[in-house]
Structure formats: structure tokens, C-alpha cells
Amino acid sequence: MKPLPLLMAAGLVLGLAQQQLLIRRPPRLVAIEPARTSSGAGALDLRFSRPMEGGSVGTSSRMSPALAHGWLGEGSQWRLLLSPGAILDKPIELQLGGRDRRQLTMAPQRWRWDPRPRMVAVVVVPGGEQLQLRHQDGSWQAVSEVWPSIPHLQVLGDGSGLVMATADGKGRLQVWRLAIQQSNLAPANLGLKAPLVGAAQRLSQSPLLFAHMSSNRQGELLLQSATELSGQAQTQIWAASGGRQELQVESSGAIQLVPQGGAMVVPHPEGLILMRLPGQPQRRQMLPGSRDLSSFCASGGRALLVRHRPDYSRSMELVEPGEAPRILWQGRQAVLGSACARGGERIWLLLMDGMGQPRLQLLALNRTAKILQRKQLNGWQLEPGTKMEFDASRNQLLLALKPITVRRREIKPIGNARSEIKAISIEPITFEGRQAARPALIDADRLTLRGLDKPIRRIQWLPAH
Template identity: 55%
Template structure:
């Protein structure tokens, strides 16, 4: 055998030996992360070094405390989904086990996972307002300095931070970003940790007349602004990777990024327009009529719209991909906020009617518009400019309520938590301008 042939034969033999050793090596868990789009209280995506036997993974893995769940996927990618209706009141222990498709056992590993969002709020303090974070233990932490006013708050959709608009005593505004690092999923040996908060970073170089903010689950931030010096409107997209792109948009109101990313909803005189991130040049889909976008559903590209009808009534509609809007509710009341579960299986709407002492009512509807529940929030009014948001991990809604003024005396608003099934109300004793959920990051 020639030296060249000997070397080739030796190399092939080593490759075969290495392959056999790898095949005998037990599978490993290469990655685990919370899914950015969940159809329920929480979802984990797991990636293994080998194609796994799903039945063995489901049988050998454990959740503590015990919670109803299911495993989906095939090959080396598996997905753990908490079942609808599960309420997460404390962090879960996730013990991952199972065998690969050749019967080799995975070395068990245990992770701590907390899918619960935190509350971020603009809190009224002495000499102004401050951005604060409420952790799961009920303690509040400052996330920046005290500004005279913080009229707009926008948590980033991937949980990596918060954007806000501050205003000085002369009404001049600036846009800021506060980055933070959450640790809501970690090996049990490492443990979870409170978020680490970075100092605010300015995103506007000169004073603004106004600014609107929107974010998606990728962590992109859209900033619509009008600069004080020129008075001209300007729109910028601050991507999660740190790059910034100027967009040529003609909008008649605030532009909202689609949660799943890659698109935005632009209000125009003719109606609502859905277009890609390149703007009108990339094409658009138009929904004509007098409609406002109220809120997005978590999955499936669905959204809730408020239609203003010629007879001065309003309608709450759900729009689904490839279908015309479907009416869920019609009435003479003003629709001031809404929230949506999963693909629209449950919907909540906040209505107001009357003058002087307006009546605030919370409705719960199913996907056909059937009324599941109703609660009058007697003695309360919604803080102007705030909305309604769902925490699916604890099946609760968040809104900002102000006690109805008596004798012209102005009162302080507070965060309010509402059980999404019973509609029972629980108030948090904190004077705020607005409160929002910050998703786990």
C-alpha cells in the first residue's frame, strides 16, 4: 500500500470511528429560551444535539409546581407549552429529561423559569414624575431621574428595555431609552435575578414638539416626532441591532408596529394601511373606512379595531388574515381600550358613556361576540391616554384608574389589576400617570 493510500485509509477509519463514538455519545440540551410569541401562559423552545423521542421527553420531564402542559415539535427541536388556564404565581422548575431516537438518555437538567411580566409605570413623585419598575415581590425600583413630566411610556416588545418621552416645564420633549437585562430563565444552580437597569440614553438630539412611540416583539422601536426647530414631522426606526433607518411616511396619526415584526399599521385619511418596513414603496394593503386600531392579539396576525359608524354608534371588530373585519360588539358608548387573548378566543373591551359622571364598564366577550362577563367600574375613570393589557401567565388585566373627582378636586391615578375571568378589581397603592406590562426578556 502506497503512503498516500495508507494515509487515506487511516483518515477514513478515524472518521468512521469518530462517527461511531458520536453516535454512542448521549444527547445534550444545546439551548433553551422563552418563545417570543406564545399562544398561552408561557412557552419554551428547546434545542437538542440529537433528534429526540418526544414521548420520552414528555414522560421524563417535570414541571414544579405541577402545571398542565404539552410538548410539541419533532427532531432536535421541541416546544413546551403551558396549557390555557394555567396561572403562574411563582417561578417554575423545569426538569428536562428523555431519550433520543436511538434510545440514549439525556443527562437531566433543571431550569428555573418565570414567565410573569413585571409592571413599569410613570410614578408621581415630589418635583415631577419618574419611571419605576415593580418586581414580583411588590417592591418598586427607580429606572431613571425625575423629570417634570413623562407623557409617553413604551416598553420594548422583547423585554430589553423601556422607551419614554420626557417633557420640561416649557413643553419641550425628548425621547429616551432605558435598557435593562432580565434573567427570567436560568439553570437552577445559577438562579433567577432582579433586572439590571442601565442609565437612560437619549434618542433625540434636539427638542421636540411631540413624539409617538411603538415597539414590536423583536425589540424594534418606531419614533414619530416633530422637531421644534423645523416643525417638520420625521419617522425613524431604531432596530434592535442598534441601527437606525429613516422612513418616508405620510400618516394621519400614530403608526403602530405589528407585534410579530416586519410590518406596521399606518392611519391614513382613506383608512388603515398595512405596509412593510420599507414604507409605501414596498406595497400596502388598505382597509377603508373610519376605523382606529385598538389592540393586537398575541398570535395569528389578528387585531381589534374600533369602527365609527354613520349613526354615531361604535363597533368593536376583529380582523383576521385574509378575512373582512367581523363585528363583536356595537353600541352608543365610546370604546376607549381593548385587549385580546391568543388568537381572539377571548376579548375585553372598556366602554364609557355619560357626561359629568361618566360610567366606565369592562366587557368580556368570546370570539363570536357572546358576552362572557360585565363589570361596571363605579366611581372610577380611566386615566387619559392609557389602555388595557393582558398578562396571560396570571390571567389578569392591567389598567390605570383614577378615582372620580369630587368637588373639582383632582385625584391620583393607580395601577389596577383585574381578574380576566371574574373581572374582580385589585388596586395597587402607587400614584401613577400610567402603568404597562414589561414582558420577560
């Protein structure tokens, strides 16, 4: 057996050698993932093994195509943000580099990243309706079986899945969750892959009379429902991990989770209440008045509200933290939907007027209530129960619109009546005898519309995850 001093000396030498090896080891990229919060086209969070020298990550990294972007962070934590206005038509090729504070250089790494969301739609098919996912190449993939009807669809805000409410022939509802594993960020040598969709998991144990769903960027799901047996409304929140919790909250309408997480907007007969979720310090803030939540902005704490006034007019308001609601528009048209870029720098409103022949109008405004552009969507009507959504990565709006065919026919003159008198009939395009909508993509700057030839009932963006 070796003497104890010799063993201790050997251990000390080994420890010093390991320490010198670690000191001279170049920095490494430990973790990289899409950021959950971004007001632009996309963002990535990066973590390095060592504190990096300020500015070296940005100067040593490259992006193709060369999009405007910026770097935020310090030490070992950094974030890559695509600048507002960056438009994507293909995945991004990244070369990441940099040096740490010891002036040791990291070995370059190459990644592929696609922050563009995918469309997910309730598609009309022979025998009923089906959930389908649209890939970036324009192809569609079925992700559910065919049901008589799928009246409700909700994407999880973190892009990890879909939730749908299906109806049988008697109108009884069941709620299902489908997990989706996306591949929107991968080493360049592996490449990006098509999403993997798991088997449907039933969330409701008995038939429901109604169901409303909402989600946030944490992947949490809020479900309001009532069973046929009890008839009483209940509210549950499901964690991203799958745990469920009952919420004791009274509301006069549909509750919406705040995208950033930790809170919800609860309709009340006297106004809208901003309420913390369980596990957070309880705090309630009420905005009095007859208002409806229309949509959220990408920047935290900002939302668009529709206010109903005593003279039966309506106004669109921008709500920001610590400020009184700002009126952006006021009129007598019905507000069918809205969308917001960043913190309200650009806002879009979908309006409707007319009863027998509804007319749609799309407005683009800035945060000072100036109308930047106006577009009449002649020949279209909005699918009931759907909303307008904005995709910052391609600067476009998404709606479910029904095309209307206007046919004119001559009426034979009677007496002195002139032959140019005509009758007009409006006939929606149908699919298997039922009215069908189409996905409509609208350029957010020019407000030009492009419809896709796909019969749908619902459509939303699935965030890239």
C-alpha cells in the first residue's frame, strides 16, 4: 500500500490538472430554445457555459437571410431578437459564435430555425369535420379523426398542442387534447422535421352542454364548461404538465387567460376584472363599464377592448398598464375582430355594417388613432365564432371568410318599366350543401387578400415551439 502522503500528493496533482483543463476549456453553448415572449417575428434564448464578452456574440454570429435583429443580455444569458418588420419566407440559417471574458473563442455552431407559425383548421371533409395542420410547403396533414362537428378549437399558447371540443349527432360535447412535438429549431446537420402529433386525450369525463377554452404562452389551459348531469358551470385550469385545478370564480361570460401568464380577464356585469391565478398573490383590478375583451397585444399588459355606449355606438380602446383606456375608433358598425402588433404600434379592426347584405371593412390604425389604410372586403363575410389573428413573422392577418357570389338577372319590362331594373341574389359557396369558409391571408401593410381553396369552419395560428 502506498504511503498516505503520496496518495494525497497524487490527488492534489490530479485536481490541479483538472482545474487547469477547465480554465483553458473554450466556452460552449449549453442551451438554446425559442423565447416564449417576443413582440417581433421571433426570438431565441441562449445560455453559455461561461460569461461571454459583451458584443462578441453579435459580432461573431451570422444569419441567412440577413434579417434585421439585435442581441440582449449579459454574462452567460443572451437573447436574439428579430427586429419588427423582419419578413420570413423560409427557415433561418444561424452561425453562432463569440468569446468569453478570458478571450477564449467558442467553436462556431450552425443551427436552423423557423419561427413561422403553422395554420391549424377545422376542415370540412366527407362525413363531418376534421382537424388538419398546414405545413410551410402548403400541404395539409390530418391530425384527428372525423367527427360530426368540431365547434371549438384552441391552440395552446406555447405551441405544445391543440384542444378541441367535438359534438356528436345530438350536440353533446367532449373536450380533447392533442400533444404536438414541433421541430422548429435544430442543428443544421439534423435539419427541421414535421411535427409529431400524439393520440387524443379526453379532458371531459361526461358529455358537456357547453365549453369555452383559453390558453397562455405558458401552455396552461382554462376550461369553462357544464355537464349534462349537473347543468352547473365550472371552471378548471390545466397546467402544461397536465395537472388540473378547480377555480372558484364567478363570471358573466368567457374568461380569457392573459398571454404572459399568471392572470386572467373575467367578465363581470359591472366591467372587466383582471384577476391573479391561484398560486399568485391575490389582486383584483376592475375596469368599469360595458366592455368586451377583443384581443391582446404581443407586448405585456396591453389589450384591445370594445366599449358599448348608451347611444348604441361602439368604440375600440387600447388599454396599457397605468394609463386610462385610449379611444382608437368610434362608430356604429359592429366590431367583428381586432389584432395588434407589438405594443399597439399598428392595429387592425374588422368592421361590419348592413343587415340584409353585410359589408366587411378592414381598418389599419396607429396608436394615435390615425387611420392608415381602409379596405372594403367586398364579396366576403366572416365565419361566425372566429377571430382575426396576426403573424408578425410574415406580417399577415388570418381570418376565416365565406365567399359570396352575387348573381344578377334581367327582369322583363312591364309597361313603361325600364329593362335595366335587376334583381340581386346573394348565394354563399357551399360544400356538401353547407356554407363553408376559406382561410384568408391579408397582407398587413397593403391589406391585399389571398384566399386558400380549403373548406373550413375554424382556423388559428399554431405558434412555433
